[in-house]
Amino acid sequence: MEMEGEVGVVISGGFNAGRVGVKCGRWNPTTEQVKVLMDLFRAGLRTPSTEQIQRISNHLSYFGKVESKNVFYWFQNHKARERHHKKRRRGSSSDEEAETEHKFVISPDCKREAKLSHRSVLSSFAKEEEQITWPERTGSRDIETLELFPLKAYDLEMEKIRCARTTTEIKEISFFDPPLELRLSFL
Amino acid sequence: MEMEGEVGVVISGGFNAGRVGVKCGRWNPTTEQVKVLMDLFRAGLRTPSTEQIQRISNHLSYFGKVESKNVFYWFQNHKARERHHKKRRRGSSSDEEAETEHKFVISPDCKREAKLSHRSVLSSFAKEEEQITWPERTGSRDIETLELFPLKAYDLEMEKIRCARTTTEIKEISFFDPPLELRLSFL
DNA sequence: GGAATATGAATGAAGG
DNA sequence: CCTTCATTCATATTCC
Incomplete structure (x- = not known):
């Protein structure tokens, strides 16, 4: 199930559907890759820098094909969706997903x-x-x-x-x- | 797994036909508009001046709703993203990090x-x-x-x-x- | 199998 | 100009 690879060139009919351009099968992260990304995210990493993206991508490539943009998109999406899901929660402002933010000093992301x-x-x-x-x-x-x-x-x-x-x-x-x-x- | 290849969203036919973004939340350029913009970009236009933006916008307005700021943003984004064509090709074979560390390759404490x-x-x-x-x-x-x-x-x-x-x-x-x-x- | 959902990918819009 | 957020689309996955 983890052997995804290119599923073939599927050019959808959405020629004008706004942001078309998905011509290739999209990246499907393996469980190991997701685990690593999750750990990094839980560690507090939200917007990795270029070097970090490179390293992460490099590391993830050990488990399968991956590009830097995938890592970038993953963090972008994960952060955005985590935040969007938080809105459904009631009060309790103390709710924090990345409570282990100080566990690994990855990058002091100033939450402004x-x-x-x-x-x-x-x-x-x-x-x-x-x-x-x-x-x-x-x-x-x-x-x-x-x-x-x-x-x-x-x-x-x-x-x-x-x-x-x-x-x-x-x-x-x-x-x-x-x-x-x-x-x-x-x- | 059996992808049809065709999602059935055939929206060929003129301007933003099939455009689902009826919400008008943000500008969604039509095919013709994108074509014009792309041609201009390919022609070498990178940062149009205000007059240029006006004229382009005025011209594009024939194909659909568009504002000057859309043109402005389009060139900004397109230029920036075109520049991000840096080759992220990275040889992951000779990466010692990918083998020694499977958990966190960022920089736990000393790699910075x-x-x-x-x-x-x-x-x-x-x-x-x-x-x-x-x-x-x-x-x-x-x-x-x-x-x-x-x-x-x-x-x-x-x-x-x-x-x-x-x-x-x-x-x-x-x-x-x-x-x-x-x-x-x-x- | 199709609807509903999850998520990768793209890009407009905005801040700095 | 560069970086980031928000929104949307497309597709893979899951559920029924």
Whole structure:
């Protein structure tokens, strides 16, 4: 059951299904590989560095085919899903999966949960031509009224864009009506 | 185990047909949009300026809903991930670590000679083949000298970063009218 | 076997 | 620019 390997080139029909591109059989970790990864995760490793990924991948390759990206994705997914599952728990904030974080000094992952949704950079990017509702993840703790003025030149530049598009949309943007044909001379 | 090979999700037919992301949570580029963006990228465009972003966005809007920030992010991500093509090929045969340690190969207590501040995490893996499906090579028209005229503050900011690593590759193609015809014969 | 679930893979979006 | 988070898709596995 652990001899997975390439199951063949299965090009699914999802040509446009967003993030297509899975053309090969995906990596299926063996039990030993999963065990190692689990141990590392339980040890507190969340976002391994490049060298760590290399080492882990190297080590896991002993048990079967594996690439660095697999290790990377594994940690990303595992962390994200562990967190997502935690939301189902009730109170008890003391709940911590990696309580053995100090067992192995792998990497001092500073847990900075300061998720300040400062969209100051791209706040002016919106408003193309219709009401764009920002996909708010939180919806409550995000206060957009905090940024009262652009602080960086970047923002100033973006402001210009917004101004130009909202006021006079008759710039020399497009001379030709956009036909089906693609003429990349609009640059 | 008996994979059908075809998941039945045949969504061929125009724009984001079959697109399940109706939630509109985030932008999901259509095939045509991706094609345009990819062609531009392949043509050498790496960091479009604000005007470029505007025009590209405006052009892409014909194929579907798109905002300027989407174009901006797309180039950022694509460029960054294209760069992560570092070969993670690693000879695991001559690895003493893979044989001596089966538990933790990270660094239990003494193996840390160089501590990277866990900044580079995603720079070790790479896709097997990034060449997705773009059949039109158009003769590898890699026009690196496609960079735009860095006149804006945003470009200047980017220029500062770019200047630190590469030589000043500033060049102005035209200041009067943006000719920059990318004859991408993919029509 | 098909639905439900688990999980690898991809990428948009954002922070710094 | 680099790093990380979030969301989604696709597929392997499990359950019924």
